[in-house]
Amino acid sequence: MVESISTLQGERSKLMEEVSGLQEEMERREKEKQCLANDFNQQVQDLKQKIQEREEELARLRMETGVTDTEKRIQHLTIENESLKQSLSVTQGLLQQLSIVSTQPSSLLMKENLPPLTSLKDKVCRLWLKVPENEELRMKVHHLERHLQEKLEQMARLEGQVDSLHWRKQEEVRWLDERMRGLQLELETQRDRPPEIQYVTRTVEVESPTTLRSLLEAEEKNHVLLEQLSQQGERCHFLEQQLKSSEGVTSDLRHKIEAYEAEIETLRRDLIAEINHLEARKEEAVKEASACSELHLEQLRNQFSGVQKRLVTLQPFLKSMKTNYNSLRSQVKNFSEFYEVAIKEAKKQVRRPTLHQQENPADTSLPQLSEGLLGSSCHLLGGTGNIRVLCRVKPVTEESDVEDTALVSVATDPNNDSIVHVTYKGKERIFQLDKVFAPQATQDEVFEEIEPLVTSCIDGYNICIFAYGQTGSGKTYTMEGTSETPGINHRALNILFRELEQRDGMWRYTVSLSMIEIYNELLRDLLGKDPQEKLDIKMKPDGSGLLHVPGLRSMEVQNFSDIKKVLALGKRNRVTHCTNMNEHSSRSHMLLTVTVNGTDSATGARTTGKLNLVDLAGSERVWKSGAEGERLKEAQNINRSLLALSDVIQALRSKQTHVPFRNSKLTYLLQDSLGKGNKTVMVVQVSPLQENVGETVCSLKFAQRVCKVELGPASRKVE
Ligand SMILES: Nc1ncnc2c1ncn2[C@@H]1O[C@H](COP(=O)(O)OP(=O)(O)OP(=O)(O)O)[C@@H](O)[C@H]1O
Structure with missing residues (x-):
């Protein structure tokens, strides 16, 4: 098992x-x-x-x-x-x-x-x-x-x-x-x-022409771009060549610069050596100079103490000289007063036989010498204290168209140049003034009477020369003249500059010009940048009581040609209007003021002289001129201002305490020149024609009143 x-x-x-x-x-x-x-x-x-x-x-x-x-x-x-x-x-x-x-x-x-x-x-x-x-x-x-x-x-x-x-x-x-x-x-x-x-x-071509077109455009663009590319290439090539050549030049220049730098270096070294040498020499020279100047200073000190000693001894001598001077001055003053009295007396003596002769024209026993004496005495002195009145009779011009002598009512006396005869309303009237110029008198002759006055403004005197008269009577001709025959303004300024040239020495002078127009009682600067600007007359704020026009342009002139330009400018700006009376009549007063300031280089003394040259607007009868509207207003304003002038003259003549200078712009502006201590000359212009005789008589009456105004001895403005 x-x-x-x-x-x-x-x-x-x-x-x-x-x-x-x-x-x-x-x-x-x-x-x-x-x-x-x-x-x-x-x-x-x-x-x-x-x-x-x-x-x-x-x-x-x-x-x-x-x-x-x-x-x-x-x-x-x-x-x-x-x-x-x-x-x-x-x-x-x-x-x-x-x-x-x-x-x-x-x-x-x-x-x-x-x-x-x-x-x-x-x-x-x-x-x-x-x-x-x-x-x-x-x-x-x-x-x-x-x-x-x-x-x-x-x-x-x-x-x-x-x-x-x-x-x-x-x-x-x-x-x-x-x-x-x-x-x-x-x-x-x-x-x-x-x-x-x-x-x-091909099919594509047939089917799509748009595509083909775009293809062609693209090809063209491509072609253009290719061309541009080739151009750029050429340019690049050219630039490359230039670059190469400039590189060559640059290297040459670099070599040169190196050579120059070496040269500069050598020169710099030489220069430094030279500077050092010069510095040494300069120091030596400075030492020598300072030693020398010390010596010189010592000598000057000695001289100065000597001068100081002399000055101390001179002072009493100076004092005695001053006393002598003061006594001499008072003697001179007294002499002037004495002289004035003598002249007045002489005038009285001269007038007496003249009036006698007027009353008894047949009596020719009295010599005409006395008139000559009066004229020359006034002329020489220019300082009798009276306003000097000259009368100028306008010649009968071609445009007057007067052939008949019966139509002429004004006559001068060939033997007496201070008398004028006027036939008015069938009667003959004689007016005696300081000087009467016959119609044939030249501009030269008129100016000769005024010349000594003009130059006295250099010494610090206030002078006023004004022309008065009827419209078209020759005021502007006398004051301004023509380019061939210049008037007082031109000649006065010329002689003024000539005198200044002769006086060139211890005194230094400046000359300035201003030009004012009074139109319809409004002041305008004729040399101003804006001639339409309205100006006003005011008291100077320095308390001197003198008048001035703020904003007025005063142009300094160096020579006579400057003056000509200034006068031309003023003339251009002046308002002129036509009236029935005189086609070219100026409807405004025009005032040209020449101010001469002198300074003594040695003493510092200063003089201020003024020469007022006034061309008044023409007086006219409003009814006669036929003016209306704007022209009427102009005429009324002119007459009003001339009336104010007449009132001022009246007040001065009767030695009133109040002189109504402020009644018009014209008299207010001329206050400095019409007042006491000034030298004033009035030129009365008269028409010889019968038709104007009324105006002529008015003007001559006014002139006679002015003749009697005493302004007192002229005073010099010296600081
Ligand atoms: N002495 C003279 N010799 C020659 N011509 C003269 C003389 N006086 C005046 N005239 C002429 O008479 C005309 C009028 O003269 P002007 O213009 O000077 O007068 P006015 O008084 O200034 O006139 P207004 O007051 O209107 O300005 C001008 O043509 C001028 O040349």
């Missing part, structure tokens, strides 16, 4: 060994299957790669051939390709199934495993027969037998599945190979086909 058991155990162990061998065999088969699957995967990968290549090939062909017939072919190929891909995915699915099956341990039993298994079964049966008595053993064997049976069945089933899979795989591979070959052939034929590009291009 024991023996049989041991035999059985030995059999069992053998069986076990065989089972383990069987398992090893299964593992080997598993590995083989794995290899097979790998091969299959590899094949599938290769196929995929080929398909990829074909696809790329197709895409390339598509690019080359465009989208016509070839495109259709390519589409066909793409469809085929898609079906290939589907087949591939089917194959991959199968492969996955295969791999699932292979994961089962017994599923890898192959047909070749069957013989060992059958023999194993036989052995088990034989063992079963040998050990009937051992129930436990029997049970084990039975169990083994059953297990074996199950395995056999499972294996058979799997075997069938593997076979079918294997077959299907082979089928698939074969089908794919065939498809591949077909595609290969297709591609070969596609490649070998003649290129259809021309055809395609």
